[in-house]
Amino acid sequence: MTKMNKYTEKIKENTVIPLSFYEQFDVKKGLRDVNGKGVLAGLTNISAIHSFDENGEPMPGVLEYRAFNIKDITANIKSENRFGFEEITYLLLFGELPTAEELATFTQELAEKRALPQDFVRDIILKSTSSDIMNSISRSILSLATLDPKSSNLSLENVLNQSLSLIANFPLLAIYAYHAYNHYENGESLYIHYPDPSLTTAENILRLLRPDKKFSDIEAKVLDLALILHMEHGGGNNSTFTTHVVTSSGTDTYASVVASLSSLKGAKHGGANIKVSQMLDDISENVSNHADEAEISDYLRKILHKDAFDKKGLIYGMGHAIYSVSDPRAEVLKSYVKELAEEKGLHDDYQFYKKIERLAPEVIAQERNIYKGVSANVDFYSGFVYQMLGLPEALYTPLFAIARIVGWSAHRMEEMLNMNKIIRPAYESVLATKKYVKIEDRK
Numbered sequence: 001m002t003k004m005n006k007y008t009e010k011i012k013e014n015t016v017i018p019l020s021f022y023e024q025f026d027v028k029k030g031l032r033d034v035n036g037k038g039v040l041a042g043l044t045n046i047s048a049i050h051s052f053d054e055n056g057e058p059m060p061g062v063l064e065y066r067a068f069n070i071k072d073i074t075a076n077i078k079s080e081n082r083f084g085f086e087e088i089t090y091l092l093l094f095g096e097l098p099t100a101e102e103l104a105t106f107t108q109e110l111a112e113k114r115a116l117p118q119d120f121v122r123d124i125i126l127k128s129t130s131s132d133i134m135n136s137i138s139r140s141i142l143s144l145a146t147l148d149p150k151s152s153n154l155s156l157e158n159v160l161n162q163s164l165s166l167i168a169n170f171p172l173l174a175i176y177a178y179h180a181y182n183h184y185e186n187g188e189s190l191y192i193h194y195p196d197p198s199l200t201t202a203e204n205i206l207r208l209l210r211p212d213k214k215f216s217d218i219e220a221k222v223l224d225l226a227l228i229l230h231m232e233h234g235g236g237n238n239s240t241f242t243t244h245v246v247t248s249s250g251t252d253t254y255a256s257v258v259a260s261l262s263s264l265k266g267a268k269h270g271g272a273n274i275k276v277s278q279m280l281d282d283i284s285e286n287v288s289n290h291a292d293e294a295e296i297s298d299y300l301r302k303i304l305h306k307d308a309f310d311k312k313g314l315i316y317g318m319g320h321a322i323y324s325v326s327d328p329r330a331e332v333l334k335s336y337v338k339e340l341a342e343e344k345g346l347h348d349d350y351q352f353y354k355k356i357e358r359l360a361p362e363v364i365a366q367e368r369n370i371y372k373g374v375s376a377n378v379d380f381y382s383g384f385v386y387q388m389l390g391l392p393e394a395l396y397t398p399l400f401a402i403a404r405i406v407g408w409s410a411h412r413m414e415e416m417l418n419m420n421k422i423i424r425p426a427y428e429s430v431l432a433t434k435k436y437v438k439i440e441d442r443k
């Protein structure tokens with residue numbers, strides 16, 4: 001046994017708590033009961049998630065941003081053939097839909113803020129690159145904090161100002177970090193395009209990313225829709241709850257956003273979109289006959305048994321802490337995926353995704369204790385959408401963050417205005433007190 005193994009064995013021996021204790025002390029693992037109902041930890045005006053009907057039966061998922069149904073929001077924006085990210089940012093932050101004039105002013109304000117400090121790209125982003133763009137963004141944000149003389153000012157006005165500036169600049173931080181990594185580590189050409197203030201967030205993302213700055217209207221509109229679907233998901237999701245927790249300690253906006261980014265990148269949360277894409281490639285390579293559903297199910301079972309893919313036992317893009325029958329965001333994305341896949345000649349890939357979407361819940365139900373049902377979550381189709389838009393895998397989770405920072409910002413201000421109480425739940429110690437043993441008496 002190596003020294004490290006010896007240590008890790010000791011850690012396990014003295015750290016693992018028997019499952020029965022959780023029942024004995026009535027502690028809800030993951031702060032949720034087996035039906036998926038979360039321990040009530042707060043009140044919010046920002047969004048609502050419904051997954052059970054009034055009789056407690058699982059129902060198709062419903063998501064409302066400031067009381068407006070997300071399906072209604074996205075259908076209206078689509079039918080009017082316009083961009084919606086800026087409008088929904090306004091809705092989530094300020095609590096009401098903007099008038100046309102309010103929206104124009106707000107869009108202009110965001111465009112004016114979309115500029116990094118002088119030499120920031122050269123001195124910070126290009127200086128240290130990583131394939132992990134989420135970490136690169138965090139590093140940039142902490143550097144921005146050092147350049148802000150009011151970094152720790154917690155007035156509502158200052159926090160809003162910092163939040164708007166970060167919302168506007170997230171695409172730049174993510175895409176420049178990607179180009180830097182792609183240049184210094186992959187030997188590709190380096191592109192640092194400036195944003196165009198006359199373009200929307202989605203259009204600017206494509207402009208900054210593409211060597212020739214070109215994109216089609218439909219590509220930008222699909223990206224805009226994907227961003228809208230990722231902007232907000234209640235106070236209890238891991239990264240937004242992190243916002244509430246760290247905001248309650250009185251930390252600054254930059255540190256709060258970095259904490260939430262660190263949560264979001266986890267593979268069980270926003271990091272799942274990269275994993276889905278890699279997992280689908282892996283299944284595709286290892287299943288010899290894509291029409292053979294039994295062979296696909298067998299391979300999915302191997303994944304669950306930790307015998308295949310990343311050996312973590314998870315089928316990514318499936319399951320949700322709250323949703324059971326369906327995640328409405330996955331349904332909306334799927335309708336776009338279908339159209340886009342036909343247009344790009346990726347019909348077979350779409351059919352393969354659909355097959356996995358149907359078979360995975362069956363296999364998970366056979367292998368795990370399922371109480372409320374498992375279905376595709378928002379991360380299942382998002383990577384496929386980004387792939388069809390030609391976006392690199394390294395940016396899939398950063399794109400989630402570019403959208404979700406809006407929800408984090410709204411929740412940070414909600415925590416500041418309503419709580420004034422540090423979040424501090426209790427942990428019961430299950431260890432009996434021991435008497436200190438002198439070193440010469442230890443075995």
Ligand SMILES: CC(=O)SCCNC(=O)CCNC(=O)[C@H](O)C(C)(C)COP(=O)(O)OP(=O)(O)OC[C@H]1O[C@@H](n2cnc3c(N)ncnc32)[C@H](O)[C@@H]1OP(=O)(O)O
Pocket residue numbers: 030034036267268269270272304313314315316317318319320321322364368369370371372373374377378379
């Ligand atoms: C934006 C987002 O964050 S959406 C979620 C993105 N994450 C993923 O796609 C990763 C894969 N999915 C998962 O890991 C889980 O479904 C989670 C973390 C999202 C939710 O997990 P839970 O709250 O435990 O879900 P739930 O209570 O329904 O799970 C019941 C059982 O099914 C298992 N299960 C649920 N989903 C999956 C899955 N996709 N793969 C394997 N097992 C699963 C759980 O581990 C649990 O098993 P256990 O009781 O034997 O430990």
Ligand SMILES: O=C([O-])CC(=O)C(=O)O
Pocket residue numbers: 232233234236237238320321322377378
């Ligand atoms: O709500 C959750 O637990 C995870 C999720 O879907 C999100 O944050 O979008």
